[in-house]
Amino acid sequence: MLLRIHQALTADELHQIRHLLLSADWVDGRVTAGTQSAAVKNNRQLPEDCANAQQARHLVSVALARNPQFVTGALPKTVYPPLFNRYGGESNAFGDHIDNAVRTHAATAKHVRTDISCTLFLSDPDSYDGGELVVQDTYGEQRVKFDAGDLVMYPGTSVHRVEPVTRGERIASFFWIESMVRQDAQRRLLYDMDMAILDLRRKGGDTAEVVKLTGCYHNLLRMWADT
Amino acid sequence: MHCSPTSAAALLPLGALLLAGSLNVCAQTVQDTPAGEETKTLKPVTISGTRDRNSQTYQSGVVSVGKTQAAAKDIPQSLTVVTEKLIHDEGKDTLKGALQNVPGITFEAGEGGRIGDNIRLRGFTVAGDIYLDGMRDIAQYNRDTFNLQNIEVLRGSASMLFGRGSTGGVVNQVSKQAHKGTASEINTTVGTGNYLRLDGDFNVATSEDSALRFDLMSTDWDGRADKAGTHRRGLAADYGIGLGTTDEWHFSVYHLDYNDKPDLGGRWLQGAPAPLPTDKWYGVDSDYQRDSADIATASYTHYFDDGSSLKTKVRDGQYRRDLWATQLNAFANTVTQDNLNGNTTVNRGNQTRAGEEHHTFLQSDYLTRGEWFNLKQELLLGAEYALERSTRYTYSNVPAKPATTVAAASNAAVADTRIKNWANTFKATTLGLYVQDTVSLTDFWKVVAGLRWDQFGGDYDRLTGGTLSRTDSVWSKRLGLMYQPTETVSYYASYGTSFNTSGDLYQYDANTANTPPESSRNIEVGIKWELADGDLSVRTALARTDKYNERNTDINQSTGEYLLSGQRHTDSLEFEVQGKLTERWEIFAGLVFMNGVIDQAGSSAASQATVGLNPGLTPAKQANLWTTYRLDDKWRVGGGITAVSENHPASSSAASLANTAPGYVKADALVEYQINPRNALKLNIDNVGDTVYYSSLYQGWPSLAPGRSVRLTWTANL
16 A cells, blocks of 8 residues: 655644754765665765754654554554655665665664655655656556655555656655554555545444444454554 | 534544554664665666765766766667766876777877867767767867766767767767765876876855865876977866756856877878887977867756756857977888888978867757657757857968987977968858657657757858858758667667768868768667666667768868768677676776778779778777776776777878778776775876877878876875
């Protein structure tokens, strides 16, 4: 399931984050990458321990926690702290790859299984050419280039890449989620059901049928969730 | 409805209600591995140009020679890009030197008529087809590499993109441009023959989206016999505003001047280069070649919301040249290859010319993408206006150069009694309008079709013979078909035309002013592969370049001699490979087989005698290889060879075409030591075997290439 979340950040948050990021010192992604990943990686990243990165990360985390669509789509158990990257100029692309299955948090030694990958777009799509996130979804190849402040979630199992940015700069936040519901297909069913119930409630209120369906939702979640 | 709908704002998805406020984010103080450790499957196209030279390659995935930024494999024509990394690794300090990496290129030795870089591609002159950032850079001077990012060589007729000329192809120099951020590099090179080169390249951010890049160069070298050397100085600056925004401006200036002692080389003797000692120079100390180029360019690019872009450039270039050189005249009739010795008399003559050029260009390109008629299309609309003015001078009362002997090689200066005279002035205006469409017929098939209309008008004012004038209007076409069944391969076939007007390179005489433009066409099939996950580019092409109704004035002679009259063609089969063979092993190599033939010539017996001959400067085989291997973090070794089969000078006479410079193989070597991430030392040995060879040929003489040289470069990143 590839899910777009419109305006995950408010204009004000977006402005703050962009300011934090643009005033920080970025490094070539390859400076800290190993030999093998250096070959595939061609972007820039923000050193994770810098103060600006931490503030920006906090703003993103707060925004995510309050976003109902994000929460219902991801059913998050643990969210890996958001990272930031920057594509443009000579450092402008990231070839096809699959994210590591488990990411270990160095400070806490906590493992996060990367069920879901997220990209939060921070640059206005008109301000750069290229830079599409291309995801091989279960339904084929999807090319994603959303508005600044929009978020895309897609299964961590997908092969994906970032197309070369041929003009301007693409700044984004990216992170992973370990979901309570491990299987993408199950999350998708739950999400579709949730949305359908929401529509029914909007149109007809909490009818008996809606209550019954709500029960089904919770029972399915009880069956599949791993808390 | 029996119950009113709840307000939408109050409704939340079930999952969100369930988990409200429960988001569990790992602690914020992260010392985590960066996001670079994902599993590798495919690699991105690398665009060279980063200062981190270790991450650059010999491959340039994106090129600008087709007017728009495009992947090399999307251009249905033979294309070689010499990257800054390759130029740096090989220690090449001139355009000519860097172009030795390109199979199919040969060099004509300059005489007094046309001086500076005299390049031939597939046997056809590209003297008028040298470009700087997509604008004509045809003044007569020797170009340095200090401000070059890439050199793009597009083969085959391309008048649709470039206007007049481009029979054999075009050479486009891509300048270093200001980019975001701050980074600087200083290269200091010392070498044999008192070689000293300093090159500083500085990019300074002046705001978040503006920067100033400036580049300074100074080169001195004593040359052959420690006499025929060079003294070059260069300055280039580019100020970029709005970098990476929807309105990007660049203002740049370029200045190059040099004061050289030209080395015009030896002399043909019985069909081969005379066996003169290589450590002697037969010029005199008063010889000089003093040239300068001053170029100012402004460019503005606007990116529209719909993804279209409009790029407009204006340039004013002023060039000066002044030459007084010594050429070797014929030996006495009794001298042969066998009896030439230290006492043999060397007769010497003069080449002396001067000139000024003033070029003004205005060029605008609009590029848009869209889906029309249910087909994805990329449309290019462009216009060009050019005003080119050129004044030539001759010198009279030129003092004779005294004869010397092979062994004595007197270099005593000759007193300058010359008188400079105005000879002629040429003014040319070009108006060009063009359109090109790239249509994706299906996911796999693409068609490129283009049409250009040029009006070229020239006025020639001469000291003797009065004025001449001519105007031509010509259409140029380009058609290419590409089949790209996978991401990694492109099969193509293409057809392009070009034309050369009589005034092309400012050579009108009473005959040429009455002659309509020459026509050429290029037909080519080829394959481009991207192997090793895109790290390695391999291509092959089979091409026929055909110049029919050929006039072809010898641009090296002011007397208007016709080299050929009729038709000639070159068939070429090319193979090239560039990029990384492994993570540590890089390669840049090419091989070309050429068959150049004069098909038709003038009716005189002398002209007819040239039919069927090789037109010269079209060797049958040429190969080049440059490869480096990284031993560890500190050490890198490399080397290469340049090989050219026997070659003849371009000429109109069968006797001159029979002059043969022998084939040669010369080898170069590199050792590099990375002291620390910011400092590196590099040792280049050029012509390791001290091979005697002739890299540029003229019908009057073959020009001896330099012998072994050793150069040590310290590269410091600030």
